[in-house]
Amino acid sequence: MKALLSISAGLVVLAAPMATQAQIATPAASPKSTIMQRVGLTDITLTYSRPSVKGRMVFGDSTTKAIVPYAKRWRTGANATTTIKFSDDVTVEGKKVPAGEYGLYTVPGKASWKMVLSKNTKQGADVDGFKAEDDVATFLVKPYKTAAKVETFTMNFTDLTPATANVDLQWEMTGVKFKVAADVEPKVMAQITEKVTQNASPSTNDLAAAAVYYYDNDKDLKQALTWMQKANEKDPKFWNVHTEAKIRMKMKDYKGALTAAEQSRKLAQTAKNMDYVKMNDDIIATAKKNGAK
Structure with missing residues (x-):
């Protein structure tokens, strides 16, 4: 019994220094x-x-x-x-x-x-x-x-x-x-070359992404339109057809813009995306003001 008490007391003595090693955590003055x-x-x-x-x-x-x-x-x-x-x-x-x-x-x-x-x-x-x-x-x-x-x-x-x-x-x-x-241009153009221009079967997403980049950065709009048309032929999404309408507007092809915007509007209505319905309404109104029928 005395031996057991002695061992227990020893364990307590050994544990005490270990417990004191842990520091109290407090919030930093300058986090x-x-x-x-x-x-x-x-x-x-x-x-x-x-x-x-x-x-x-x-x-x-x-x-x-x-x-x-x-x-x-x-x-x-x-x-x-x-x-x-x-x-x-x-x-x-x-x-x-x-x-x-x-x-x-x-x-x-x-x-x-x-x-x-x-x-x-x-x-x-x-x-x-x-x-x-x-x-x-x-x-x-x-x-x-x-x-x-x-x-x-x-x-x-x-x-x-x-x-x-x-x-x-x-x-x-x-x-x-x-x-x-950031040096964006070389990286994006390298991807477009690899995934679109040198690819015999580019994906719809890559075609659309390349077209959007050309449109946003005032590059060759004819090429942007070609890529977006190919994307929309494969799988017309209301946002991509809307981009086609924007590209045509920028090219002053108001008749083509009207046709694309009307198509995008119908697709957006089916998807119940009223934001795109409104954006297409704006393009339709502008195209008509410029003589499109």
């Missing part, structure tokens, strides 16, 4: 955030930590108590260095940047900010030790005044187009943004 945006066919990922104002002065010169002083390199957030990752080669404010992950450092100023994309993703708050050869791209942007106070440092993607986006940084009453452009 980590990761956001991803697809621009064209390229994925862009931002990873950063988000400090809050908490009544302090954020940006200012050396005579103030600003937590981010002007003219000094900043890790662009709290804790670890903010990083930006590109899945493909991109152009950032006119500078070619290879695919990869980079530290996003900034040098804030009253009239302009210097933005730095660096191979060094680990420098953090240590302003010493930076090497110019690590800088992949540097450029200047002008700050702007935000419409309202931004309490917590925020980064986001704005002003999206099929091939570009702005990376927008905001904190307190200050914002800056820079443009990232």
